[in-house]
Amino acid sequence: KNQVEQSPQSLIILEGKNCTLQCNYTVSPFSNLRWYKQDTGRGPVSLTIMTFSENTKSNGRYTATLDADTKQSSLHITASQLSDSASYICVVSANYGQNFVFGPGTRLSVLP
Amino acid sequence: ETGVTQSPTHLIKTRGQQVTLRCSSQSGHNTVSWYQQALGQGPQFIFQYYREEENGRGNFPPRFSGLQFPNYSSELNVNALELDDSALYLCASSLGGQSSQPQHFGDGTRLSIL
Numbered sequence: 001k002n003q004v005e006q007s008p009q010s011l012i013i014l015e016g017k018n019c020t021l022q023c024n025y026t027v028s029p030f031s032n033l034r035w036y037k038q039d040t041g042r043g044p045v046s047l048t049i050m051t052f053s054e055n056t057k058s059n060g061r062y063t064a065t066l067d068a069d070t071k072q073s074s075l076h077i078t079a080s081q082l083s084d085s086a087s088y089i090c091v092v093s094a095n096y097g098q099n100f101v102f103g104p105g106t107r108l109s110v111l112p
Numbered sequence: 113e114t115g116v117t118q119s120p121t122h123l124i125k126t127r128g129q130q131v132t133l134r135c136s137s138q139s140g141h142n143t144v145s146w147y148q149q150a151l152g153q154g155p156q157f158i159f160q161y162y163r164e165e166e167n168g169r170g171n172f173p174p175r176f177s178g179l180q181f182p183n184y185s186s187e188l189n190v191n192a193l194e195l196d197d198s199a200l201y202l203c204a205s206s207l208g209g210q211s212s213q214p215q216h217f218g219d220g221t222r223l224s225i226l
Contacts, residue, residue: 043202043204046216089155102154102156103154
């Protein structure tokens with residue numbers, strides 16, 4: 001069964017600190033892996049997209065990694081800001097983009 | 113700003129009724145995907161349309177149906193509404209029907225079933 005798991009479920013950090021969110025998947029055939037940020041009451045916003053051959057991709061303070069062998073990905077946030085408070089969702093695209101499997105998300109709270 | 117707009121923003125229906133949700137894609141995007149997001153959970157893929165044809169479907173019953181129009185705007189229709197259909201419905205547009213293209217999401221329609 002195609003599945004995406006994320007950990008931790010929620011995370012609280014202080015402003016300025018770094019954090020790493022995890023994503024494990026069992027999706028086949030794998031097409032690509034995406035990380036999204038979703039603010040409360042808004043639609044998700046794309047952070048990174050990685051294909052099978054890419055093992056790291058950055059977008060400002062966000063850096064995603066992908067290990068296609070172990071089927072794991074991580075999203076690292078450096079120098080966190082209050083505006084980083086949101087849900088971060090890992091999504092794996094299967095069947096050449098004709099199916100998208102979403103993880104449940106990690107709820108990040110950044111405190112002053 | 114994503115350029116994807118959805119209407120209405122909120123809607124209340126009763127069990128057994130039918131509903132139509134609308135999505136206007138970002139300019140130039142010919143692919144649209146629809147998702148259901150229950151409270152506190154990640155979105156679930158409903159289906160995708162590319163150039164007016166269904167291009168992929170998730171694990172949703174046939175009472176969930178869609179349309180994509182020549183201007184690439186889209187509708188999601190749900191018949192025989194059930195209480196579990198209460199959720200945020202998101203649409204996302206992208207370019208070219210290719211899996212590696214980024215998706216741009218609207219802010220969703222909040223559907224409540226009484």
